[in-house]
Amino acid sequence: MIKYFLGTKKEENENKPQEESTGKPVEQHPVIALRNAWKTYRTGAVELTALRRISIHIFAGEFTAIMGSSGSGKSTLMNILGCLDQMDSGSYLLNGTDISSLNQEDLAFIRNQEIGFVFQSFNLLNKLTLQENVELPMIYGAVNRGERTRRALEALDAVWLASWARHRPNEVSGGQIQRAAIARAIVMRPALLMADEPTGNLDSRTSRDIMELFIQLNRSGSTIVLITHEKEISAYANRIIRVEDGEIVLDSFGRDAPKPERDN
Numbered sequence: 001m002i003k004y005f006l007g008t009k010k011e012e013n014e015n016k017p018q019e020e021s022t023g024k025p026v027e028q029h030p031v032i033a034l035r036n037a038w039k040t041y042r043t044g045a046v047e048l049t050a051l052r053r054i055s056i057h058i059f060a061g062e063f064t065a066i067m068g069s070s071g072s073g074k075s076t077l078m079n080i081l082g083c084l085d086q087m088d089s090g091s092y093l094l095n096g097t098d099i100s101s102l103n104q105e106d107l108a109f110i111r112n113q114e115i116g117f118v119f120q121s122f123n124l125l126n127k128l129t130l131q132e133n134v135e136l137p138m139i140y141g142a143v144n145r146g147e148r149t150r151r152a153l154e155a156l157d158a159v160w161l162a163s164w165a166r167h168r169p170n171e172v173s174g175g176q177i178q179r180a181a182i183a184r185a186i187v188m189r190p191a192l193l194m195a196d197e198p199t200g201n202l203d204s205r206t207s208r209d210i211m212e213l214f215i216q217l218n219r220s221g222s223t224i225v226l227i228t229h230e231k232e233i234s235a236y237a238n239r240i241i242r243v244e245d246g247e248i249v250l251d252s253f254g255r256d257a258p259k260p261e262r263d264n
Helices: 002-006 074-081 104-114 130-140 145-158 174-186 204-219
Strands: 032-043 046-058 063-067 089-094 115-119 192-196 224-228 239-244 247-253
Touching: 032 074, 046 074, 046 239, 046 247, 063 074, 063 204, 074 089, 074 192, 074 224, 104 115, 115 174, 130 145, 130 174, 145 174, 174 204, 204 224
Parallel strands: 063 224, 063 239, 115 192, 192 224
Antiparallel strands: 032 046, 032 089, 239 247
């Protein structure tokens, strides 16, 4: 069901290299192309450089974990990749769109259309049912009511929550709440799924269930960036990027992960 749901946004082979009339493959463009990013926070006379010379390419279908301790810069990096904050210098193309030139209204549109967010705190509204929570991104995206209902139920079914659609968050378990949050994140069929410590409020067994769901989403075509400080959670990803003191100190590909060309 997950594969069926995720495959209904656009053509099945979108974001994959196509063949020209010559039979040669067209170069695949990365979902994330971040180059030489710098970010400094200033409070009075105090300056803190959170990111230094960060360059990352992430291609469609990768499952990447960004790791780092508190204060390492990983949260700043997540905010920039998720279009929640802007860097001081550098360039960022998200699914081919130059983010650096966009205003706040345009950034909000990109977040709605291209990025699905899953947070540690779930961020569901308790006054709304699970279905209504999943419909929220589509309301902001001006999707009509009938289509919102259909797609919300499909998304909930994809995470095995269709029978719980009319329940509110305070009537279900923590694991079910996070699965509903994942349904909300995928309902717009985004180019990028970002998960910020998605198992931080869950017990170990439920955490494993959620991470297995991410694996299924990835196998079905989702490009996932996972922010975590837990080695056990990062092990589910095919690629690990470690950040320390605002710099990338490790970029390790697993044996099954795509290996894009690196910048010289």
